[in-house]
Amino acid sequence: MQVWTCVVCGFIYDEVAGMPEEGIAAGTRWADIPDDWACPDCGVAKADFEMVAV
């Protein structure tokens, strides 16, 4: 399990915690998040801007 951060705004996605409130279950890997998903803080689409592992 890894932690990822949005390269545009610094939003943190923790694979362990997931984002249950966004319909993404705890334990969901970054790779398994759909490409049309957008960063909740800045709106950048996953397909456009890679998150980087921290």
Next chain:
Amino acid sequence: MEPIVIIGSGLAGYTLARELRKLDKTTPLVIITADDGRAYSKPMLSNALAQGKSADQIASALAPAVAAQLNAEVLTHSRVEQIDPAARTVRVAQRVIAYSKLVLALGADPVRPQLAGDAADQVLSVNDLLDYARFREQIANGKRVTILGGGLIGCEFANDLSGAGHHVDVVHPALYPLDRLLPEAAAQDLQRGLAGVGVVWHLGHTAVAVNRAATGYVVTLDDGKVLETDVVLSAIGLRPRTQLAQAAGLQVARGIVVNRGLATSQSDVFALGDCAEVNGHVLPYVLPLMAQARALAANLSGTPTQVVYPAMPVMVKTPACPVAVATVAGEVAGSWQVDCSDDGVCALYQDGNEILHGFALTGKQAGQRQALARQLPALMP
């Protein structure tokens, strides 16, 4: 056919180009920029120091790589001097470039503080990669930094600089930081959080002069107090770049005036990002710019589309006290319900019927932002 011309290679210009290429792979596209055309994420400028990142490390791609990826021509170090909407041309140095459609993605200029003193011209601001490189060079030789302005960018830099081991003074005219966005209790929590990592506040004051000292500078405040410092950073605000549009006769208010289709008052001229005033809103943040880019890309490729703004909370990147804020759209009669705990401040702005219209969350409470944002009315449905 004449190309679509975009002026500006910031997040607005490049995001629009990327969105456009999803819908239209072939129309010739020319991007003209005054800077070096490197792609970078501007929000990183205020949280990259503590991570030890150089300007080169922040940049994600050089102009030729972006041009190849976008199937576009990127003209770097080219400042557009004039646009002629009647002739459908722009002038760059000795060249005249014709367009079929023109997009202004010009960004905003930092407001310069009014200062006396023999070092007033040494005051820096950080609004692009080049500024960041210069700033990082200067702070390498000096431990003490004085920040003018305790708004969003000033607070973020204060946190980042203290994390990078600098002594930070912040001079801010209001009695608490981020006063344009936050109710008092939330602002005070941010103030405490930043003080906790060593930031020294000078609230209720402005700087009036900056002078050279034996080492570094002295900043004089309006009450006569002096701060010794090595670098002065100004973060007192941004003003949309409207001069080019105004000179061309486009309608301009706080920003370049555009409708919900991102069209200016002249046909086939559009604007987005920090330079634009969209249906009365000037929102210099990434989330609105992304929404604008998607709508404008659709319009440019022939599908009439109006930009839609959901509620768009802003995150303040201050790890010492994270803040999420959704400002109240327009005039809504109501009041703040403030709840403070060890977890931070949860301030909710509700009307008489307990409908939520805005919020300010600090510390761990900021984690609720997405759940609460869903309860907010859309800014522009």
